[in-house]
Amino acid sequence: MTTQTPPDRQAEAVVADLATAAREASRAVALLTRVEKDAALEAMADALLDDAGAIVAANAEDVARGREEGLTEGLLDRLTLDEARVAACAEALRDLARLPDPVGEVVRGSTLANGLQIRQVRVPMGVVGMIYEARPNVTVDAAGLGLKSGNAVILRGGSSAAATNRAIVATLRRALAAQGLPEDAVNLLDGGGHEAAKALMTARGLVDLVIPRGGAGLIRSVVTESTVPVIETGVGVCHVYVDAAADLAEALAITANAKTHRPSVCNAAETLLVHRAVAAEFLPKAAAELAGAGVTLHADDAARAYAAQAGVAAEALVEGDLDREWLALEMSVAVVDDLDAALAHVREHGTGHTEAIVTEDRAAARRWTSEVDAAAVMVNASTRFTDGGEFGFGAEIGISTQKLHARGPMGLPELTSTKWIVEGDGQIRA
Amino acid sequence: MTTQTPPDRQAEAVVADLATAAREASRAVALLTRVEKDAALEAMADALLDDAGAIVAANAEDVARGREEGLTEGLLDRLTLDEARVAACAEALRDLARLPDPVGEVVRGSTLANGLQIRQVRVPMGVVGMIYEARPNVTVDAAGLGLKSGNAVILRGGSSAAATNRAIVATLRRALAAQGLPEDAVNLLDGGGHEAAKALMTARGLVDLVIPRGGAGLIRSVVTESTVPVIETGVGVCHVYVDAAADLAEALAITANAKTHRPSVCNAAETLLVHRAVAAEFLPKAAAELAGAGVTLHADDAARAYAAQAGVAAEALVEGDLDREWLALEMSVAVVDDLDAALAHVREHGTGHTEAIVTEDRAAARRWTSEVDAAAVMVNASTRFTDGGEFGFGAEIGISTQKLHARGPMGLPELTSTKWIVEGDGQIRA
Incomplete structure (x- = not known):
């Protein structure tokens, strides 16, 4: 209080x-x-x-x-x-x-x-x-x-x-x-x-x-x-959610960019969510790419197992990790059962800053942009684009994460x- | 605090x-x-x-x-x-x-x-x-x-x-x-x-x-x-300022309407300011009209003297009257030396709700609308128009007197x- x-x-x-x-x-x-x-x-x-x-x-x-x-x-x-x-x-x-x-x-x-x-x-x-x-x-x-x-x-x-x-x-x-x-x-x-x-x-x-x-x-x-x-302004626990219908090459590029392009800022991604249906194909590649860029992964059991397939030793997720704004080359990773689970995860752990889905499925994209409650909701783009300069404002005093004004x-x-x-x-x- | x-x-x-x-x-x-x-x-x-x-x-x-x-x-x-x-x-x-x-x-x-x-x-x-x-x-x-x-x-x-x-x-x-x-x-x-x-x-x-x-x-x-x-929302110590260049018949109608149309609401006028140059002509008429509508006037010495000429006994202004939201058939009245004095008065005593000038002078109107810091600034209109219904919004949750949102x-x-x-x-x- x-x-x-x-x-x-x-x-x-x-x-x-x-x-x-x-x-x-x-x-x-x-x-x-x-x-x-x-x-x-x-x-x-x-x-x-x-x-x-x-x-x-x-x-x-x-x-x-x-x-x-x-x-x-x-x-x-x-x-x-x-x-x-x-x-x-x-x-x-x-x-x-x-x-x-x-x-x-x-x-x-x-x-x-x-x-x-x-x-x-x-x-x-x-x-x-x-x-x-x-x-x-x-x-x-x-x-x-x-x-x-x-x-x-x-x-x-x-x-x-x-x-x-x-x-x-x-x-x-x-x-x-x-x-x-x-x-x-x-x-x-x-x-x-x-x-x-x-x-x-x-x-x-x-x-x-x-x-x-x-x-x-x-x-x-x-x-x-x-x-x-x-x-x-500013606290951003931003997620990238890789949907079952994602273009996985695009998902890999977006995840790496959102995490590693400038990890110390609020629009950097902090958590990667992956649909179970594509986890086996996507996560070993993503773990290798992220680890190669110096990112330490904090992953749930399923994601750790996939990372291990690529020879990447992820840390076990501990209490509070999913709410952490790492602001560093660290990333939480979790496998989710479906879009509903991803939406529920973002509702629980998101801070209303920027939330991205990677998908080729129109219906999933529409649900994401309608149901996620955040300053910016993205489809197939890096979270790093939530920025006054990128939006064409020419100058930025900060990024508001409140709803008033x-x-x-x-x-x-x-x-x-x-x-x-x-x-x-x-x-x-x- | x-x-x-x-x-x-x-x-x-x-x-x-x-x-x-x-x-x-x-x-x-x-x-x-x-x-x-x-x-x-x-x-x-x-x-x-x-x-x-x-x-x-x-x-x-x-x-x-x-x-x-x-x-x-x-x-x-x-x-x-x-x-x-x-x-x-x-x-x-x-x-x-x-x-x-x-x-x-x-x-x-x-x-x-x-x-x-x-x-x-x-x-x-x-x-x-x-x-x-x-x-x-x-x-x-x-x-x-x-x-x-x-x-x-x-x-x-x-x-x-x-x-x-x-x-x-x-x-x-x-x-x-x-x-x-x-x-x-x-x-x-x-x-x-x-x-x-x-x-x-x-x-x-x-x-x-x-x-x-x-x-x-x-x-x-x-x-x-x-x-x-x-x-x-809502506190309104709203002023009507009758400028030297006012159409006095219009000023009389606006003053009476702003005060008496519905005195209990926030967009009713609480204080009448009159430029010294037109006070002798305007204030006796205004005092008679307002008193005739049942309004008790709380006036400075100059305004009381003009009211007395019309046979209206105004109360003397006491400490705090100029900051009062009367919300009743009561009105503060003061004579001001010029537009600058009226602007200074509104700056000191206004609550940022609605402030009206009555004038035919373009320059005075432009200064009023530029310099008065309020939710609504009016030229030649009753303060009662600050209203969601009147503005065509069709419904109103209240009138904001803050600047954010x-x-x-x-x-x-x-x-x-x-x-x-x-x-x-x-x-x-x-």
Whole structure:
């Protein structure tokens, strides 16, 4: 259940000041034209390049501290910025400048019988809080996405990237000010520990939306402690189900791609389900291919026996494996009796992210896409395609696994709300 | 801040059982065709008429208890059902049967460069909790809206309508069962006090969405205590601003309509703002018209003086009046120096529901619609038009005053989420 701590008054006061300044700035940012926002994004990109030396130096402090504190090499790599990575962040801002402005888009509208003209128009959310972990490129992305969608942002990065985030945000704010825009459009909530993050999540009325990005623990904490509306992102226990009617060569390619193309991300597959009718033919090949790519299999008894036929020693499945988001070269494998069993398995163990079937059977595909309850349901494609870039959104703030407001990859429109504009010439209700 | 009580294990267990049954039912309801859902709605309407006698008898118990407990006449009227009101509830279900099915609507889609066909399709939320107060017609409306949008519902009505809600839900469940549909598509969370409501709001993973409908206290409680996603509805401190360039005859008609047409609802106007330049001409007429309709004015010094010129004795504004949702024949009145002052006033005192300007000045109208941050911004029209029926939605579950997911009147589509369906022929990521 909820883990409530008494509110920390000092953290609340800090967040209230920050959010009040952000709110004030958000009113100006909301009214900017696309031309003004794109010029600011280009200026922010230029400033990052100008200040790359200072940012890399600040980052080196974080990396050195992280190494002392025993961060893994993987985390240290995610934390590290060199000049090339700073340049990539700048390029991401320029990419945003090339995307259409979501603000002002007319979603729908009509003229009512009484002559009232109504239209529903996209407007910014207002103040958006982002709570995330180590990767400092998120700081740049979130600032850029926020600005382009007309929002002010309050960024709460991980403490391991504190010096880096301070340097980046200082640079971005200077760039905004030089453009004559309010620097409080981009804010860093620096320090203060969990109390500060908690104050951000409960600043109802000052903050319109909080988006957590990071591991399952971070997301759970934000979702349960927040009183500000939240968009939950990311945990993906994604399945590939190889149906009795699968093209097995296709199934093999999709399974290997979904697992090994980039195992550390949420749209990577974590579990392979195989219909009993094709298990004898498919699983030895799949086990050999996956093991050859360095994947450790965690398999049920039937699947282990098939793997053994290919000379692959799979681990025995243990309690909890089927619910694990491995995020690594590890994969759970189970044989299922039929499509119903596969659907039941996904219902029990899926996290509503991406679920793929491989089949040539129309009816099975139709049942899969209708009955599986997930942000993305796929037929004969790798789970790795659930991605804002792949879907053509051009930028992504995260992948929502909740049902409210946004589901699946979130681009700029998902950072907006709408309002109804109603224009009349004196209409009253009879 | 949050008012946390330790969770009540017994209430949690009751809600978990109810929500698990609802969840199971929701899977079947999600797959129903429009034909099946519309037949069920007609059967529910028929059953309400068949059981009208029993429902009215149960309601008489609630009304008698309410009278003993000293409910106001207004609340008793809202609570009371006679056969005509039951028939109106049945008719509302038949109206729902005539509306298009939101489920399955393709929101957008494309074929990607690699040949993947992607489309975003409306799907039900799953299990929707409704927490509301006395009016028993909400029980019927929510059950019908839930079914038509493919959701299972858990209804938490007010204790004052307990017997009525029990009778209505029993009737609706029998009608569902007779149609061969799962009766657990419509569930009543009966008794258990605040602990039970709290358990519903925190049943994350079992309940997909909670919608509170009722007074400000109920809504605040749900919003701060819920860990399930919430759509906030309804508090409306709505303003009519009469600009310097207003057509004053139009302004008079709009003000009177917005205040007096139905004062007890959220889209009624609560505060009148008048530009100083037209106050001398407008306010005496407005005061006379409003007072003549029985409205008590709570006015600042300048407005009181103008009211006095028309022989109307306005009350002096007291602390807090400008933030009051009167929901009655009472209205706050203030004179403002200019459009900027009106915008600042609305920013400070508005609740983001509906804000109207009366003006013939294009620039003022454009600033109003751009700068006011509310679900509905109006030019030269009564605030009373913010309504699902008036907007042509045909049915309304409430009016959202939050920015996430839905803003303004919510119809059937707002009770749905979406999912991405991705169809390929073996695509993998390079």
